[in-house]
Amino acid sequence: MKTNESIDLQKASQILKLLGDRTRLTMMKLLESHDCCVCEFVAIFKMSQPAISQHLRKLRDIELVKEERRGQWIFYSINQDHEDYPLISSILNHLPAQDDSISELVAQGLRICCE
Template sequence: MNESEVVELYKASQIFKLLGDKTRLTMMKLLQTHDCCVCEFVEIFKMSQPAISQHLRKLRDVGLVKEERRGQWIFYSINNEHEDYPFVQSILNHLPEQNGLVVELEEQGLRISCN
């Protein structure tokens, strides 16, 4: 491991603190394979839109996720250009897939409810 692959302890602790929340951790795992909008997260987590937005804001503020406007909707994705993305990816790679949550949304006809 070279110097550029080492994450400072403070930064690592901040990332662990953010990902220590089960909802944010699950969001990140979902975003590893799917772009999602707030309305989809509302359905997946059965939480209010403001609560979901607050979780996403915390992830966005540190640059772990990015947003892209598509029409009137904002879609979120993992920022794989973030300097600590390899560290985050290594954490996410140790977690079980969450694709079933997206498949469930698709089966309920809610996957593209915001388009």
């Protein structure tokens, strides 16, 4: 019998496959404590905006992240209401904090640099 804590194997496989990519996994860890916009991810990962957008699209397609418009910018955050958030949170709890990346953005004056 299925308990409230179990997750469908197909869904678990899909989530783990998405989080198996280092960039997406790092994005999720960053989003655990900081809302970020695309331009911030571009600066952190030193990747193109289209590449970052593709990663975010994959996470958004299965609703692991949500977006919120703030003025002219769109900020991404973890969807804590996702039915499989306990699994995602458990995975992220085993990873090192990524606060240094955010601190580096602040030091470079790039925190919220969407223009």
